[in-house]
Amino acid sequence: MCHGSVFRLDDTRLLDEHVTHGAWTWEMRSLQEVSYQVRLVSGVLDPANDLLAGAGAWPGEKAARRVVVADSAVNDVYGEAIHRYFGQHSAEHRLVVLDVCEERKRLELVTQVIDELDRFGIDRRREPLVAIGGGVLMDVAAFAASIYRRSTPYVRVPTTLVGLVDAGVGAKTGVNYGRHKNRVGTYFPSTVTLCDRGFLATLDRRHVVNGMAEILKIALIKDRRLFELLEVNGSALIASRFQDDDGVRERVAVEVLHRAIEAMLEELAPNLWEQKLERVVDYGHSFSPTLEMHALPELLHGEAVAVDMALTTVLSVQRGLVSSAEATRVFGVMRALGLPLWHPLCESNLLREALHDTIRHRNGQQRVPLARGIGAATFVNDLCDTELARAAEVLAREACRG
Amino acid sequence: MCHGSVFRLDDTRLLDEHVTHGAWTWEMRSLQEVSYQVRLVSGVLDPANDLLAGAGAWPGEKAARRVVVADSAVNDVYGEAIHRYFGQHSAEHRLVVLDVCEERKRLELVTQVIDELDRFGIDRRREPLVAIGGGVLMDVAAFAASIYRRSTPYVRVPTTLVGLVDAGVGAKTGVNYGRHKNRVGTYFPSTVTLCDRGFLATLDRRHVVNGMAEILKIALIKDRRLFELLEVNGSALIASRFQDDDGVRERVAVEVLHRAIEAMLEELAPNLWEQKLERVVDYGHSFSPTLEMHALPELLHGEAVAVDMALTTVLSVQRGLVSSAEATRVFGVMRALGLPLWHPLCESNLLREALHDTIRHRNGQQRVPLARGIGAATFVNDLCDTELARAAEVLAREACRG
Secondary structure (H helix, E strand, O other), rough: EEEEEEOOOOOOOHHHHHHOOOEEEEEEEEEEEEEEEEEEOOEEEEOOHHHHEEEEOOOOOOOOOOEEEEEEHHHHHHHHHHHHHHHOOOEEEEEEOOOHHHOOOOHHHHOOOOOOOHHHHHOOOOOOOOEOOOHHHHHHHHHHHHHHHOOOEEEEEEEHHHHHHHOOOOOEEOOEEEEEEEEEEOOOOOEEEEEEEEHHHHHHHHHHHHHHHHHHEEEHHHHHHHHHHHHHHHHHHHHHHHOOOOOOHHHHHHHHHHHHHHHHHHHHHOOOOOOOOOHHOOOOOHHHHHHHHHOOOOOOOHHHHHHHHHHHHHHHHHOOOOOOOHHHHHHHHHHHHHHOOHHHHHHHHHHHHHHHHHHOOOOOOOEEEEEEOOOOOEEEOOOOHHHHHHHHHHHHHHHHOO | OOOEEEEEOOOHHHHHHHHHOEEEEEEEEEEEEEEEEEEEEEOOOOOOHHHHHHHHHHHOOOOOOOEEEEHHHHHHHHHHHHHHHHHHOOOOEEEEOOOOOHHHHOHHHHHHHHHHHHEEEHOOOOOOOOEEEEEHHHHHHHHHHHHHHOOOOOEEEOOOOOHHHOOOOEOOOEEEOEEEEEEEEEEEEEEEEEEHHHHHOOOOHHHHHHHHHHHHHHHHHHHHHHHHHHHHHHHHHHHHOOOEEEHHHHHHHHHHHHHHHHHHHHHHHHHHHOOOOOHHHHHOOOOOOHHHHOOOOOOOOHHHHHHHHHHHHHHHHHHOOHHHHHHHHHHHHHHOOOOOOOOOOOHHHHHHHHHHHHHHHHOOOEEEEOOOOOOOOOEOOOHHHHHHHHHHHHHHHHHHOO
């Protein structure tokens, strides 16, 4: 949907006046409604399930043609299943396998996807690109879709925990540029995201833990019950890869995913294009982008976010926003989940550089979200280098205790 | 402005049901209002004029910092004036000169702009990029702005006629990719476009004629009076470069620009993101993208559009939509303006290829706008190869007559 208007000139007196005064202004105003679905489902690659085949399709369209982009880890495990699925449901498909990682998350991968779209040839609106993979794969494929013919619909199937609760459900697309994380990109959500926890079954432990960082983030600044669920069940969920299918355990696995996704969507819906730069979901993302890029390839995204959250928890304690007892619980959960609290690069020089870039990114102000107790947040604009240095030292000592 | 909502789940009964049925759907709905100004002004680079310095600035902001991107043709003529202007108005600026042309309109130029933005460092929302140049320069700079930090405001100062009435006033950004014109890009209008016909004074004749093609386009499908203005005054306007500043002649120069810009904006406002693929402003743009890219560097954009318009005028005559007398007037104006009616590549094979790509671009249907008389348009979906080949032959003969 799109509405729009422009001030019109039909009066020649106005034109004369315009010539006399040498200036004229048109005010353009257009309204765009963007809507998309996020679905928590199961059996996405089961040939009997037509959810994925129909995702993003136009009602009543004839034979489907699909370009499917998957990362190589997904291809190793699910490549045949993907071919089988689309072979059964589509007249024609092409599976493009990208070798992705945070270091290769660059424009070259985007152009690789565009080349494939050009080669295969797709109709502009009714043949969505399908992206199956982790956060990096989805960010890259989504960026390609968003700029190909100035926007081509796409469908996401996240296969990692970060993908399920974070990268797969929002509107952000993008790649790293220079030393900067996600420096170029767009806002362009998929028509549909199909979240299927079944994919987590084959995920290695470290990548499950990686996703837990984003769930913990949303818990800390918005959902106390989610924090408590992680506190009690976090380790077990990692061990089971969320695959529990008996009564209570299944209910917990689903509730954790459900709460994490819903909390994220609630924050995104009124601020999809980030007009408001105070975003609680930026918690853990003030210092971590610089840390993650400097530490490449050592830290996964969620691990860098965890270090940021540990640091800002210390800042919150120093400012009386979080009690020592609460901080102890937070650090306890991080340790139980297997998340890092600290990294050698987390020292005053890097923190200063990170804050400088974050200030540019947030248009001249810090707007750093800090936890307030457990399950709420506040924003600060007056962090100083001394305070950061002190927090980094306290954190280094805390981390040694672990 | 942005509104949004997400369906929320607060009821644990629903969660149980969700677990039982194994599926859950969130519907996201967000509304974005995009507004921008197009201004017809004069003396943009006059140091006494603070329009450009203030364009896109936030009210009450302190010292301005600006990255200014200009093409080398602009730099040759106005480089010093640009430095003088920003030197007077800004605390700090960097002028980036890009060597642009249709063949170099590629991602490499976009990354060149991004490198400069990264090097200079700008705050995300209050330090707009300034693009001064022709259509290619503006498309490239606008694309860079739109993906840098997922959207960075920018200001346009078109210096060519195509820029003034077309590339500078819409929302489309982008670059060529492979053999395809503007295959990658975004929809992202500048905060403000300052249209100053003064820049046309230094434009060579061929580039003025090039811009006349886009004015003729909008006249043919939407504004009969504009066509008549071109019929009577077109050659004189080209000769004077729209620089007339005495009574009647000035009034005509301003009215032509005014009508062309306003007609364009009227078409764009309700369809800024091209949700509707039937666009009258696509007149002259069904076959020309392929023709232009195949003929590179021979044809300028407007010249390729002119050949397309001549061809579709013949098609309109063949279908009884345009009378022979009307066609004669159209060809007469094109000749008087110095626009080509034909090109050797305009033959059945290329036309078939072009139509195939246009059908993909318009989501499976031709949606080809044809002129209906002079000043109105209609859409057709049933062009066939024979009809195209016949029209190309008729056009070849017509062109010989010129």
